[in-house]
Amino acid sequence: MERRGQVLKACIVLTAKLFFADPQWVIPSIIAPFIFTLVAFFLFGGQATSGSFLLYLVLGSGLMGMWGTTIYGSSNSIGFDRWNGTMESTLAAPVPLSWIALGRVLFNTFEGVINALFILIIGLVWFQVGFGIVSPGLFFLASVSTFLSLSAFGLLMCTIILLSRKGGFITNSMEIPVYIATGTMFPVSILPIVALPFAFLLAPTWGIEAIRLSALPGYAGLATNYWEDLAILAVETLAYLGAAFVLFKRVEAYAKRNGTLEEY
Amino acid sequence: MRPQNPEISDAIVVKGLTREYTTRSFFGTVSRVTKALDGIDFVVKKGELFGLIGPNGAGKTTTVKILTTLLTQTSGEAYILGLDVRKDLYEIRRRIGIVFGGERGLYNRVSALDNLRYFSDLYGVDPTTAKERIPQLLKAVGLADRADERVEKYSRGMKQRLHIAKALVHDPELLVLDEPTIGLDPGGARDIRNMIRELQKQGKSILLTTHYMFEAEELCQRVAVISKGKIVALDTPSELKKLVRDISVIELRTYGATVDYLEALKRLPNVVRVVADLDSEVQTIRIQSPLGADLLSLVTSALPSDAKIIDRTIKEPTLEDAYLRLVEE
């Protein structure tokens, strides 16, 4: 277990260093959230004058920022090794690939939290949104839980990357569908019925509900309460983690049989 | 930790190793089966520096990938330090260091120090040990002064030295070096070879693959020649050279030699093989023939009037001559 901790720490540190060494980090961290918030603000138009509505807008944009970074970063976390030529060295290490991926995904999702914070700051400063969160403690708990569920989801996305060199395109194309299905900017209740099962199977949907329930005064949401939302989120997150670890083993075995992991 | 197989005390044991690649059509049916390895056998003793040479596509890299647990074999057995490559993956990985030739394989946007720290963590090296060992490794490979620079600023030779440091960060018993001097200038390549020699003196077992025959001849105690997935010869370099003891080699250094001259040489009686490097200003041509010095007059008379021989020597056949005969037959 201690060794796993050492590996996780090493992967988080390396991912952080690579992230800051590449000037492109400014896009998902600052530029994208800012633009999305601006677009949403102009779209919300006259309605964006009430404090809680603005807070709703800012929370939604923040969550989109988190999602985008998680999906982009997670798909990149192992795919990066492939085009960088370090896949062989990574595979040759005496530690399961899933733990290496987990370390990277954790950093990428954390970076998503920073995105969300940037958006909150933009909301506070630029749009002068009142920071009247109903229950800060519950809000914090819901935010951390959503962060963990995003990490677990990102880990699952990694397995798609490992299986195919088109995996990066596949996971990046999921970005907007996931914004829709998890209700970042509008409740999932307005989605067509056929889309609802997919929405409910995404753990962050419940995290977003819990965040709104704890932050927005008078928010009605789905028919569940805060604790029910967190419970569903926890169960689904554990399911993602379990599936990810199982799939990683299969993926590694498949790659070793076919010798394809290093080919970009 | 799994117990080693008590009967296998060698560094590497390979028995009947086969690897097939299957290409499938769009509909999933098998369209082609390629045999990259066809039942190879060899043993590398502990403390030995063993060479694996062969042309491109012969199966060297496939062999290396199987032995380093990156690829599974279709059939056959392979043991690394007594551990089965199919079952004991993580234990094997802890005890071997791998150097892949070329510029890729490092995190270029961070420093050499960051690269070594990262890999030492992946290999579970105790942090206190790593803190001592990493500076020593950087000094040993001549990168101590530039350890904090981003790898992307390194020359190819420096990157290759960093590859070696990376492979040693966990003090492995066995090193697998896959064409470690490829693309390096003569000075850089010489430095790498010196390091390899030094590592062997320290008691490490080493499997080296290379295209450079003189390198295999200089470094390796035994060499296996692989061609089209099969081992066609395995012995010490001196014994392998005896395969071509029936020939001598006339080595010419010329100005102005052309492909036409090579063709003329090939048509001379008793010429077994002509190998040449015509790209330089001074060309090197090696003519294999049992006639040896008796062929000289014919060789000289075949030279066009606008070309010039500046040096000629009769040499004993080298490992390269033996290798060419083995892979071309």
Next chain:
Amino acid sequence: MALRVFWGAFLFGRKGLIVWDSWEMWVMQIVITPIAQIGFFALLSIYLQYPATVTQYIVIGNAVQSMSFAAVFAVANITSQDKWQGTLPSTMVTPANRLALFIGRAWFQVLLSALIAAAGLFYAATVFGVSFATANYLGIAVTVLLTAFAMTGFGLLISAVGLYLRTAMIVANIFLFVTLLLSGVNFPVSVLPTWLQPVSWAIPLTYGTQAVRMAISGSSFTALLPTLGWEALDAVVVMGAGYALFKGFENLSRKTGRFEEY
């Protein structure tokens, strides 16, 4: 010779530099991404209880904007791909006509971008209920092609920057997001602050979205001409600037040795 370079660069741009040889890529680019993008903003409009005309406005804008990834990002990435694969020096050392090389590589993306926008408009009609009853189809087709050409010009401009700077892809990404905000995609340019509006009108997509909306509502080709004329001018300026940058950065890269830096 220039034509040969152009055609060779066109074929290579299609095959060598962007991975379009799998059905998954095509499905992602032509089906999933446009529908998702249009759907997101359409649902937002419905949630905000805007009238159907506003939702239609947003749907059409996003349908046209959906071409931006292929037109701008993928084209801007050509130089980065060349750098990463190590083929940039080999390309730059040839005596190939630079204009043919410059434009040839991106032409496939012009066609692809137009196809994506056309697919987006198809979904606008079939999935999102936009009425094409009085549409001027010729006007739509010309506008989409011209917009694809012009936006690819932006991609080439950014690609030229990529010869020298490593941050070209950041610029491409930012530009993609900026079009969502400034090009009349989700709301009219007039909603923006006055000082920002000239920037909007420098982007070809702004004319494109406006012209497509006019064509769908039945405007004649003559009525579209002024808008299309400005867009064509914009395209020429952008392409010209891109080519000038390409030559300029090529020379600068030769002086500073920046070709190989990825």
